[in-house]
Ligand SMILES: NC(=O)C1=CN([C@@H]2O[C@H](COP(=O)(O)OP(=O)(O)OC[C@H]3O[C@@H](n4cnc5c(N)ncnc54)[C@H](O)[C@@H]3O)[C@@H](O)[C@H]2O)C=CC1
């Protein structure tokens with residue numbers, strides 16, 4: 001069945017075409033995202049949700065999203081998606097980090113000019129026939145200091161444009177390296193210095209708990225008198241009430257705002273001030289940017305739904321479309337090894353070590369580790385998947401260690417899993433054969449070679465004559481058909497193991513009979 005995607009925001013129709021061309025069913029309901037109740041009622045029918053900023057993906061909506069695998073944000077900011085809730089549910093959240101950045105940077109520059117020269121008010125006055133040539137006295141931006149808060153993709157483009165406009169640019173961004181600052185031609189400064197020196201300030205950070213109210217009342221009054229502030233990033237970065245007071249007091253000379261604490265902004269503390277210019281979250285609103293982000297999000301979502309490729313996910317490691325097919329058998333191996341250990345584990349897991357040897361050490365081991373942890377915890381948490389597994393493991397205090405070794409002895413690639421519980425360490429290893437099928441090659445240091453089947457019996461025993469016959473006879477008498485039978489032992493007469501693939505399920509009573517056989521230490525039915 002073709003995957004189904006709901007487009008619940010005003011995406012460019014380019015997205016619909018891409019989905020359809022790729023074989024994904026796309027429902028275009030551009031106003032649905034604004035109606036939480038309706039969205040919650042239908043989300044259960046979809047594998048993907050494509051959004052912009054009007055759709056708020058809340059835990060309540062995610063609770064109904066039984067089929068959902070991916071949320072694609074045609075744009076940059078994902079603050080309208082509850083990422084922890086999506087991750088816990090195993091839903092990938094991806095954005096398009098570059099598609100609208102030039103457009104948004106241009107809007108910031110446009111707002112800076114609009115504020116500097118009061119263009120909107122002058123336009124209204126002129127078209128009203130007033131010709132108020134003396135009312136509008138602007139400021140030049142040449143040689144002025146622009147303070148950029150957040151010098152990432154958009155901030156850097158703003159910096160380049162501003163330098164082209166002969167401004168002096170200073171930037172505050174804890175993650176901006178001195179080398180990058182030098183390349184850009186900006187001076188890296190602390191926030192206090194930026195406030196003290198800037199004639200114009202523009203914000204380009206995401207909204208996080210750290211950046212909320214980065215411009216608060218105190219900050220405003222530490223700024224130069226006559227400063228002008230532009231916010232094209234997110235409402236909530238600036239305390240709107242405090243800014244209004246600073247404008248009313250004449251301390252701040254103007255503000256250009258595209259984003260607001262509450263959107264759609266029908267009322268706002270900034271509205272009505274003559275030196276304020278507002279736009280309705282138009283930062284990304286050009287035909288070029290909308291085409292870019294729509295195409296990109298549709299490609300990325302289709303790649304994930306159809307090929308398992310992950311790009312630009314904010315809550316999962318990337319997997320390219322090229323590596324996805326190569327990785328797939330190893331994902332299956334890692335998950336099955338995890339599942340093997342998980343099904344044998346009755347007490348809490350405290351640590352997991354995953355060793356990658358040979359060719360597999362050069363693959364995307366982060367994804368493989370997520371798969372192993374998924375398999376390990378699945379017996380406890382049926383809904384866990386590769387997206388949610390690392391977070392769930394962290395929440396449960398499970399220490400995860402990855403070891404990479406370029407060399408492998410007998411096989412091209414080996415994955416070894418060691419699981420530590422309160423009282424025990426369990427070890428299992430496997431490989432993928434040329435047929436693409438995963439095999440177990442080692443259990444607790446005992447070599448064996450067994451494929452995974454849907455239904456298996458795992459027995460540990462003492463290596464004694466007569467045991468194998470007794471096991472076969474017990475299964476035969478119970479009408480349980482053996483598909484494959486693999487044995488291994490540490491040494492003659494020592495610890496031994498058997499892995500038996502069964503056709504159909506093995507009843508609990510038969511497992512109990514096997515457990516009761518002489519020389520058997522432990523018998524367990526496993527399902528994969
Ligand atoms: N108005 C609109 O329509 C649009 C708004 N945006 C907003 O612009 C924001 C920035 O976008 P990009 O530049 O693409 O993101 P980015 O991730 O490339 O850059 C963000 C920068 O902020 C910096 N940063 C993080 N915490 C900081 C802090 N506490 N103080 C100072 N800097 C900090 C980061 O180090 C990073 O360099 C987005 O998060 C989004 O909210 C993006 C597109 C359109």
Ligand SMILES: O=C(O)C(=O)COP(=O)(O)O
Pocket residue numbers: 052053054074075076077078100281282283284285
């Ligand atoms: O990409 C972003 O972060 C934006 O804010 C753009 O928002 P929009 O898609 O225009 O609602």
